[in-house]
Amino acid sequence: MSAAALPAAPITATVEIAPGVHVPQVGLGVFQVAADDVQPVVEEALEVGYRHFDTAAAYNNEAGVGAAVRVSGVPREDVVVTSKLRNGEQGYESALRAYADTCQRLGLDRLDLYLIHWPNPEAGLWPQSWRAFERLRADDDVRAIGVSNFLPEHLRRLAAEAQVLPAVNQVELHPTHTRPDVVAACRDLGIVVESYSPMGQGQDLGGAPVLAAAAAHGVTPAQVVLRWHLQHGYVVIPKTTSRARLVENLDLDSFELAPEEMAAIDDLDAGRRIGNDPSTFSISQIR
Structure with missing residues (x-):
């Protein structure tokens, strides 16, 4: 592999999401990557330098993610793997069974993060x-537990009733949908914010402040937006199947956005949600 095939300034920052559990701040999401395609994509990402992968039972591609991790030669303890509980498998006993099934599909003894x-x-x-989830964590069957798409009211109820708070809340978050209420609730409770659809599925890359920062720093608009997430302290999981984009999305340590650039990108917020509304989405996700 040539040096040109690797990030020139790979981001190596990690975030501690639970005692002793450090997650690379940039990972790879595999939502909508076909089951037959996901293993080579994850293998290539591992070659490039990724050590954090986000899948879900509902994505129907856990097996390929796990296979790539197992054959990569990268020590298992160096790779963070996240998966998620389907809506249709919620409930106490069914969640325990679903976790065991997820580990079996991945071919891993346990997950680093379950949401x-x-x-x-x-x-x-x-x-x-x-x-x-609390039982899984207490039994050391999973390293950390968290939630996805939870709103402030859900987090407040957890704070009042749960023995263990989520390590992470993974939510749709990008410059035109900055989720200030969710971010504030998470920070009040010490929950790490993780961004999915971090570029607004590409729609946020054309904003004037993003283009201006890209020109000023000699980087791409995608790199600017990812850097914006990092400087806000978020964990971020961009999705791509392109090797060039895999390299680009990890190549973020050569520049830093100025406060005025961060503020200008913040001002793009328009509450523009792309995905489902967590207050109403109740599809089983089982097919």
Whole structure:
């Protein structure tokens, strides 16, 4: 592999999400990567330098992610693997079974991070699911537990009732959807914010402040937006299947956005959600 095939300034920053559990601040998301395609993508990402991978039972590609990690030659303890509980498998006993099934599909003894994928308000079972997660954590069957798409009201209820707070809340977050209420709630409770769809599925790359910062620093708009996430302290999981983009998205340590550049990108916020609304989304995710 040539040096040109690797990031010139690979980001190596990590975030401690739980005692002794450090997560690379930039990972790779595999949402909508086909089951037949995901293993070579993850293998290539491992070659490039990624050590953090985010999948979910609902993505139907856990097996390929696990296979790539197992054959890579990278020590297992150096790789962070996250997966998520389907809506249709929420509940105490069903969540425990679902976790065992996820580990079996991945071919891993345990996960580094396991998330409740959605609050799933129609079922109302996420509190029972969280108790199962707490048991998994207490039994050391998983290194850290968290949630995804949780709103401030869900986090406040956890704070009042749970024995263990989520290590992470993974939410849609990008310059035109900055989620200030969710971010504030997470920071009040010491929960790490993790961004998915961090570039607004590409729609946020054309904003004037993003283009101006890219020109000023000699980098791409995607690198500017990812750097914006990092400087806010978020963990971020961009998705790509392109080797060139894998390299680009990890090549973030050669520049820093000035405060005025950060503020200008912050001002792009328009509350523009791309994905589902957590207050209503209740599809089972089982097919």
